[in-house]
Amino acid sequence: MTLLDAKEYHPEKERKKRTRIISIIVLVLVLAFLGWWNRFWPEKRVADRFFSALQKQDFEAAYGIYYRDPGWQRHPENHSQYPFNEFKQDWGPGGQWGIVKSHRIYGESNCPGGGSGVVIDVIVNDRTQHAQLYVDKSDKTISSPPCDLEFH
Secondary structure, three states: OOHHHHHOOOOHHHHHHHHHHHHHHHHHHHHHHHHHHOOOOHHHHHHHHHHHHHOOOHHHHHHHHOOOOOHHHHHHHHOOOOOOOHHHHHHOOOOOOOOOOOEEEEEEEEEEEEEEEEEEEEOOOOOOOEEEEEOOOOOOOOOOOOOOOOOO
């Protein structure tokens, strides 16, 4: 092929090709950003369901969410390290947060140095002190956070 045999230049075809490539790049960047922005969505959802159950004063359901075991009543001995009556004292009307009337997830983050879960920061009853839960990424169980994080 010589210069005289070169393909004819079609500006419209080249413009469409360039537009298609730019569109694909922008779409990939937007999807990557959305994936990063929502990387803790499953753990936030668990915390929201937990506090929603507390708000309804359905402590049995909240305990089931805490251990990700909706049928915990059939085998309470599996959760002897934090029995239901202690859970109800901690999270019930006489607990630190009182009767949960409202909740809002304020932030979420990993502990410094890694870990297998996410710290979820929750505003309970519009108090200045926030509740923090640790939701394990693998099994979605809830526990106390192993680190202290301050959310701004």
